[in-house]
Amino acid sequence: MKKFILNLRLFWEGALLSYIALFHWLRPAQYLATMIWGPLASMLFFVFLGTYATGSDSASFYVIGNALQTIALSGIFGVTMSIGGDRWSGTLPYLFGAPANRFMMFTGRALMHLLNGVLGAIIGLTWGVLLFGLDLGRANPLALTLIILVATFSTSGMGLLMGCLSLITRNVMFVNNTVFFLLLVFSGANIELSRMPAWGQAISQVLPLTRSIASARRVIAGGSLSSVVPLLLVEFMIGMSYLLAGYLLFRWFEFQAKRRDTLEAM
Amino acid sequence: MKAIEVRNLRRVFRATIGVVRRKIKEIVAVDDISFEVYDGELFGLLGPNGAGKTTTVKMLTTMLIPTSGEARVLGLDVVRSAEALRSRIGFVFGGERGLYWRLSGYDNLRYFASLYHVDPAVSRKRIPYLLDLVGLSDRGQEKVEGYSRGMKQRLHIARTLLHDPQVLFLDEPTIGLDPVGARELRQVVRNLQAEKKTILLTTHYMFEADALCQRIAVIDKGRIIALDTPEGLKTYVKDLAVIEFEVYGVPSNVLEQLRAQPYVHTVSVENRDQKQALLIHSPRGSQAVPDLLSMMNGIRIGNVIVREPTLEDAYVRLVGGEA
CATH class of the missing domain: 3.40.50.300 (P-loop containing nucleotide triphosphate hydrolases)
Structure with a gap:
């Protein structure tokens, strides 16, 4: 029991202190720009472009898609930097030399970004309501909350995997940008899945966000929680798969570092 | 334990x-x-x-x-x-x-x-x-x-x-x-x-x-x-004395000549700002100084010190620190 409490503390302190340690450069103005103005600009671009191409009735399609896409900013870029930051600060030898529970140490890094992701989605939907008249009146609040939570979890799972890649490669931001744009194109945020070629649909099925965005559209249109539970379960499993793959990669990296002395050679 | x-x-x-x-x-x-x-x-x-x-x-x-x-x-x-x-x-x-x-x-x-x-x-x-x-x-x-x-x-x-x-x-x-x-x-x-x-x-x-x-x-x-x-x-160097010459550049042929002497065990050079310290370990101590000076003809020399060996001298001898 005591060990469980100490691990929980490690999870919480790892989450909080690593966030402060690695993102302290993010001053309030920069934070607001990242959370509010950047996603707004992206949403305006896609909503105007989309409605120009397909008509003003489709605005909510783009608003919902891009509001949830905001989650990927924290989930992927934030979590990656949270893991990769230890490489730059030279703290990896001390982390791997500690008896700390690796799973708690690893997953704790995602917590604050998960909360940021939730906040980002809420801000995105608020912009939709204020600027584009998005109607949330028929949405089940519980279902919408659950969708946002599952979406942040699944993107953070992918972020943890990308974070581990950042321990191995110097070019992880290139990989991250590629993943982010893959999501932009194939998650259904801006293009209906039914209009994609078969190979595009296949990609969308293994990405996080795809099912969350579909669920959000269904719930905002008045759909029930039970109607989206199967989608959310699959989305959760996808997030869990990425998280486990990331954790296994993390342990593999640790083993290789001990075998080949590559901890500081990055 | x-x-x-x-x-x-x-x-x-x-x-x-x-x-x-x-x-x-x-x-x-x-x-x-x-x-x-x-x-x-x-x-x-x-x-x-x-x-x-x-x-x-x-x-x-x-x-x-x-x-x-x-x-x-x-x-x-x-x-x-x-x-x-x-x-x-x-x-x-x-x-x-x-x-x-x-x-x-x-x-x-x-x-x-x-x-x-x-x-x-x-x-x-x-x-x-x-x-x-x-x-x-x-x-x-x-x-x-x-x-x-x-x-x-x-x-x-x-x-x-x-x-x-x-x-x-x-x-x-x-x-x-x-x-x-x-x-x-x-x-x-x-x-x-x-x-x-x-x-x-x-x-x-x-x-x-x-x-x-x-x-x-x-x-x-x-x-x-x-x-x-x-x-x-x-004690690895207790039989030796250290002769320290303050010099301003030593040609490599002079170093070779010094090393070739039978009474010279180790020769090393340390950089000290504008000048260098030429350190020679020898059992002859101060008696070796005139002979060594004769081999350094034409080289600008400052202080010459003959002293007891330190741990550093023992280390230099052990790792063969010939500069």
């Missing part, structure tokens, strides 16, 4: 050379070393850069798997019992990295305390005590990015003491520090010794090893070439 036991420890690295015709080159970083460190002892591992000191420390701190041989710390095998061992040892690698610069010194310690499962009630008392021990109690709430290099190194020492480890590995802790910072850090090491910690200290500063260590293993090219007390090591 033995705190550290090393038996025939060896570590080989494989490097790949070339792109098309790839060749694998083997580099023996640590070559069949054996030694023991006793409980409460401050043991030095002294050697030049690339001698294998850090590789040895990495293996003893579970950070690197040995190629062969065996090492036990507190009776625990460093490979098979790595998990259990980590909570009982502490280590510091030289340099100022390895801390979260944007956190305060206090918060750095708080995070590392959680990594070592230190009970919060214990860490709340221990962190101020450790900050005081390393002379940072008045700067603990400031961000580490504002610390000097010496302060960062001292914070590293505090970090490694959070879980009250029995054995400490300090890998070149004073590297890059100014004289004042290095002296303060050495005082911290002495305080730890007074607390009966077992310490393995690596350094390439002879005076540091001489001032701190009870026994010293001299390591060169991965092998231990001598292991003794500082006084014992000095």
Whole structure:
């Protein structure tokens, strides 16, 4: 029991202190720009472009898609930097030399970004309501909350995997940008899945966000929680798969570092 | 009782050379070393850069798997019992990295305390005590990015003491520090010794090893070439005197000529700002000076000193430091 409490503390302190340690450069103005103005600009671009191409009735399609896409900013870029930051600060030898529970140490890094992701989605939907008249009146609040939570979890799972890649490669931001744009194109945020070629649909099925965005559209249109539970379960499993793959990669990296002395050679 | 036991420890690295015709080159970083460190002892591992000191420390701190041989710390095998061992040892690698610069010194310690499962009630008392021990109690709430290099190194020492480890590995802790910072850090090491910690200290500063260590293993090219007390090591050169010439440039042919003399054991040159120190070990002592001066005809010479050998001279003789 005591060990469980100490691990929980490690999870919480790892989450909080690593966030402060690695993102302290993010001053309030920069934070607001990242959370509010950047996603707004992206949403305006896609909503105007989309409605120009397909008509003003489709605005909510783009608003919902891009509001949830905001989650990927924290989930992927934030979590990656949270893991990769230890490489730059030279703290990896001390982390791997500690008896700390690796799973708690690893997953704790995602917590604050998960909360940021939730906040980002809420801000995105608020912009939709204020600027584009998005109607949330028929949405089940519980279902919408659950969708946002599952979406942040699944993107953070992918972020943890990308974070581990950042321990191995110097070019992880290139990989991250590629993943982010893959999501932009194939998650259904801006293009209906039914209009994609078969190979595009296949990609969308293994990405996080795809099912969350579909669920959000269904719930905002008045759909029930039970109607989206199967989608959310699959989305959760996808997030869990990425998280486990990331954790296994993390342990593999640790083993290789001990075998080949590559901890500081990055 | 033995705190550290090393038996025939060896570590080989494989490097790949070339792109098309790839060749694998083997580099023996640590070559069949054996030694023991006793409980409460401050043991030095002294050697030049690339001698294998850090590789040895990495293996003893579970950070690197040995190629062969065996090492036990507190009776625990460093490979098979790595998990259990980590909570009982502490280590510091030289340099100022390895801390979260944007956190305060206090918060750095708080995070590392959680990594070592230190009970919060214990860490709340221990962190101020450790900050005081390393002379940072008045700067603990400031961000580490504002610390000097010496302060960062001292914070590293505090970090490694959070879980009250029995054995400490300090890998070149004073590297890059100014004289004042290095002296303060050495005082911290002495305080730890007074607390009966077992310490393995690596350094390439002879005076540091001489001032701190009870026994010293001299390591060169991965092998231990001598292991003794500082006084014992000095006896390696007790038959020799050191003749030190202050010079302003010495041609290589003169160095060769000096080395060729039967009464000259070692010749080395140290750079000292604008000038150099030409160090010659010889059993003839001051009697050799006139002959040596005659061979340095045309060279501008300042002071000439004949002195007793130090640990540094013993070290130079052991590692064959012919410059």
